[in-house]
Amino acid sequence: MSTTPLEINTPLDGATTSSRASGNPLSSTQITDYDHRQTVGKITVDNPKMTCRGVNVYYGAKQALKNVSLDIGANEVIAFIGPSGCGKSTFLRCLNRMNDTIPGCRVAGEIRLDQEDIYDRSLDVVQLRARVGMVFQKPNPFPKSIYENVAYGPRIHGMVQNKAELDALVIASLERAGLLKEVEKRLEEPGTGLSGGQQQRLCIARAIAVNPEVILMDEPCSALDPIATAKIEELIDELRENYTIVIVTHSMQQAARVSQRTAYFHLGDLIEIGETDQIFTNPRHKLTEDYITGRFG
């Protein structure tokens, strides 16, 4: 991989860019050249949990993601936004190698979790996924009981010695996912019988039961009503204490509410990344501004 400059503010043929990095949120200068596709903003953080450098993803001959580099800080919530097909979900799925399950998908570049290359041959993808959990767009509880849904992960990873420990872990996970009060009395009922929002929180409980370090959320609220969405957002905020959370969302309000940093993707390029406040109040790339002001997307 070619070395990617950690901070890209190179002015391109007359395009005005801010002369400093993300230091000046009130900077009025903006990249107005729509063809400028190098990432604007500071991609590094002080205490990175994951570092991604020069990530390219191909579906067969089609390139879905072009040379994306960014850091994901420990215990932060980072939001990926962008119009449909921009590659944000693809990038998310690179982070726990879920793209491996898609035939014809090829990932190039370097992604490190705690300095460890997750695409290294010696790395066991099973262990990676235990450390990097995932919650999907559509709630997908297994057609098993609520209890069995949460117990699934701990069982396959042999995390508990006996039934009592498993019980405790299941209860604790449901509690942390804010679902315990609602399902306490019916742990043996099928998880598919819950409402959409409860199912999604069950999936979050299932993910945190294996005690991951990073949780990836792929539009976790897109199938939910506003009340269920509010509960999940609240939950994300609480989970930040213990986990690093990467969330893909179509809702800019949601990104603004839950995240500390935001990355804007456009047609496979990472266009801009920065503090969420700065992205939404003072975007430094015209594409970002167009998107967050609703001009397209």
Add this chain to the structure above:
Amino acid sequence: MSFYLFLTLLLLSSGCYYLGRRRAFTVAGDHVRNLHSLPSYYGAYTALWCGLPALLVFAAWTALQPSIILELVTNALPPELRTLPPGRLDLVLNDIKNLVNGNIVSSAPDPAILAAADHYRNLQLIGNAALWIAVMSLAIAGAAHAWRAISPKLRARNRVEQVVNLFLVISSTIAIFTTVGIILSVLFESILFFGKVPISDFLLGLQWSPQTALRADQAGSSGAFGAVPLFAGTLLISGIAMLVAVPIGLMSALYLSEYATPKFRATAKPALEVLAGIPTVVYGFFAALTVAPLLRDIGTALGLQVASESALAAGLVMGIMIIPFVSSLSDDVINAVPQSMRDGSYALGATKSETIKRVLLPAALPGIVGSILLAVSRAIGETMIVVMAAGLSANLTANPLQAVTTVTVQIVTLLTGDQEFDSAKTLAAFALGMVLFVVTLILNIIALHVVRKYREQYE
């Protein structure tokens, strides 16, 4: 004769289609949008009015004409022939019919019969001419009626669709009524059988030897109708078949749906399904001529007594035959488990085998059970392989190396060849068929029920 009438009617009504359609354009003037229905519906409406009533009359006429003519001819016969006993009279009438059709007659015909044949011929000519006239005038009258009825307000589409709807209803009920008819006929014959042989003897008897004596002093005709050996044989062979088919079918389904590359699956699955397309008689001689001798040789080498027609040979080959039932259906239900279930499991760090064992198989289990039950009912009803490979001797044994016989095989042997249809021997076939029917019906109902339950889970 009637074929040409039919053809004419068909041509006429297709002509009416175009006439009706053109008429619709004419009445609509420049504004086809003013028509209630599309012009083609007016065409179909006219064609139906032309063809349908005429066709019904045609069918009824053709069905009734022979018996009416026969009645007339009989009445016109000279008294000495007319008063013959019914059996003889039938022969005479047969002679007349043969004369009319130009067939060979049993003896030199006497003048009265020749005259009757002429009479018959005349009546037939008159009848056919009248049929032509009636059908054609009805067709034209129907077409004219429709022609006059065509106006922009006529709801031609609704009428045509009503007729189509009626056709659909009739078609669907034909299958149902046939099933009901078969069940009833089997049921009544079984009741007759149980009048001769007590039902308890049939269901609980351990001896099957269906030869009944024609004469009292005949030897070797015990006439025992205990069906237990047959059921045991059926169970044994089906059991062996399922032992072969379920593990192989299930594992190949798992491989195809979860491990195989799409390209391999695209070729392997149809290839596997070819197994289901091989005629069972081919499996039968494969079992009888290849597998059974092989098993016997192996058995001899091991010092075992293997019958040349063994349950094992039939069961093994039958198992091979029903592999595609299990594998193809199971593959479908495993594939029907949503990808999101797999993703959910993989995202928790499950391996492929954990995902299969803990998520896919439990989720697909009802569908798999359904496919297995369908395969079982197929195995129970299978005839050709067992006829050829399992033998006819009704042994009550659990030893797969011996010859056994099955319900279906016995039905075949009871009903092939010349049989009297009121003896207990032939009626026994109906009773066996009844039991077989009930068992497969129950299995099918269970399978359908299970499959339906499965369907509810993901929709």
